[in-house]
Amino acid sequence: MSQLYALLSVVKNAFSWASATGKTGMPPSRQRYGNSNLSFAIQNELKPEFTKPNLSQMQTFTHSKIKQNGFKKWMIIVFMALSAIITSSSSIAQNLGNYAFSFSQTGALDAMTGATSLAGSGAITAGYNDDNASGVITMPGGFSFIFMGQAYTQFSANSNGQMRLGSTAVGSNVSFTASAALIAPFAGDNSSGLAGDTDPISYVVTGSSPNRILKIQWKNFNIPFSSTAPAGANMQVWLYEGSGRIDYVYGAMSANAATTRSIYLSSSNTITTAGYITIGATPTFTLATSAVANSIASGNITNLFSSTNSTRWVYTFTPPVAAPADPITLTYTAITGTTTTLNWVDNSTTEAGWTVTRATDAGFTQGVVTSNVISSSVAGTGGAFSSVQSGLTPGITYFYRIQAFNEAQLSAGLTGSQATPPATTYYYVGNATGSDLTTAASWNTNPAGGGTTRTAPATTDILIIDGIGTANTPGGITITLAAANSIGALQITNSTAVTITSATATTRTITLTGSVGDELSIPAGSSLILNSATQAAAIVFATGTGMTGDISGTLTFAGSTSNALTTTGGTGTVVTVS
Secondary structure, rough: OOHHHHHHHHHHHHHHHHHHOOOOOHHHHHOOOOOOOOHHHHHHHOOOOOOOHHHHOOOEEEEEHHHHHHHHHHHHHHHHHHHHHHHHHOOOOOOOOHOEEEEEEEOOOOOOOOEEEEOOOOOOOOOOOOOOOOOEEEEEOOEEEOOOOEEEEEEEEEEOEEEEEOOOOOOOOOOOOOOOOEEEEEEEEEEEEEOOOOOOEEEEEEEEOOOOOOEEEEEEHHHHHHHOOOOOEEEEEEEEEOEEEEEEEOOEEOOOOOOEEEEEEEOOOOOOEEEEEEOOOOEEEEOOOOOOOEEOEEEOOOOOOOOOOEEEEEEEOOOOOOOOOOOOEEEEOOOOOOEEEEOOOOOOOOOOOEEEEOEEEOOOOOOOOEEEEOOOOOOOOOOOOOOEOOOOOOEEEEEEEEEEEEOOEEOEEEEEEEEEEOOOEEOOOOOOEEEOOOHHHEEEOOOOOOOOEEOOOOOEEEEEEOOOOOOOOEEEEEEEEOOEEEEEEEEEOOOOOEEEEEOOOOEEEEEEOOOOOOEEEEEOOEEEOOOOOOOOEEEOOOOOOEEEEEEEEEEEEHHHHHHHHEEEOOOOOOEEEE
């Protein structure tokens, strides 16, 4: 768009000059180019990174010709340049018509072994579901699916035979919607599941990365909706991780009554982003801004029903493009205990963006987090891009993979690893009473004192209270909280009893943000006591992933219900009590 703005600037300057002077020739600012091409004159107005799309066709329009024919001819040429830029820009947009549509009658439904039921997500329940929709589900194991130039790691589905990719839930019944990636193998007022079904809609991932398949199934799918009709058909959608291919796989499809139903695929609601399938002996896919429904007779659906595997109807959408080239030159900057910035260089001329995957193992199976970075230099190479990784844990080696994606393909990926610096460990060396958690002199990197005091508290600090400081022996210690605090971990050792209270009548909270090892450790013989009736204190696990705690000693709550330990803040938090 910067090219468009620059050309508009040329037009604006020309009109301003003509209006002020009454002349119709070339504006003086253009005359300085002498007999050089107009295309050069226009380029000179643009930002340095401008690359002229199809402007070579204009190089016969020189300054001398413009001068002869006057201002009107010059303006026509400028608008031709505008048209060339607009045409070139639109050609970069993704087009659903580029997906090849095909069909077969030799498919098979997956057995869905080990599948996860959507019952309990959103409004989906076990048993019969009519007009119910799930919440947003994160695709497992870092699975990423590319559709129409966008990388998706989440989906949702409803009982009417529709699903949506992305972070917005699908709703109960939907049609083509702006900027909504919708997959509908059989849309309408249908139902999924019957009494006794624990998996009315379910999903499973099969295969090995980066060529896995995410399979979503609608079980006992009744057309139209019915809780009393005989068992309905099973129907599945398969999303292919490595290629961007989409399959609609149909079982024994039948209708309880004559009706009309649409089958469609869309990423938005324009003529190039949406379309519908017409059922037939030779089914067709048509691009359209609204879906045209199929007329369905009661009974087995002609050209869609099959009774056995290996004879199932399958509709397939296959993207045409090859995978883009991997990025190059992965570097790391701004490395702290909780953040790292990844930097790389664009090496492809067909990418829409990059999928950034983070894990705590080289196989990318543990602690997987994915995000997307959209390209701003699709047609060129050499551009610098970055991704800020946050929510990291100090002292951990993280593995990164950056894959370029385009209309529907992922590159193999540029990989690397980077460790976060370890957190600072401080030992309590303060008095038995009278110290606040943030009192710098009460903490030291040397358990016997003589090290560095905690003058600059960090949210990643590991605090150890072992009762053997410069002024203490194993026994009771009371620490107050003048304000809320965030620390990496809290460990109470050496048979020490620690009481924590607020310094005021307001409940104060210690948030555990994450650390190597247990975030909360109370070994056998040690105690943590939260028992003030009027100055309550609480401890919570932050919204991290895979945090742990070990309570082999004693944890006491008394005096107020605000004295509490909350372990539900993060994902996969496990606190062991023994």
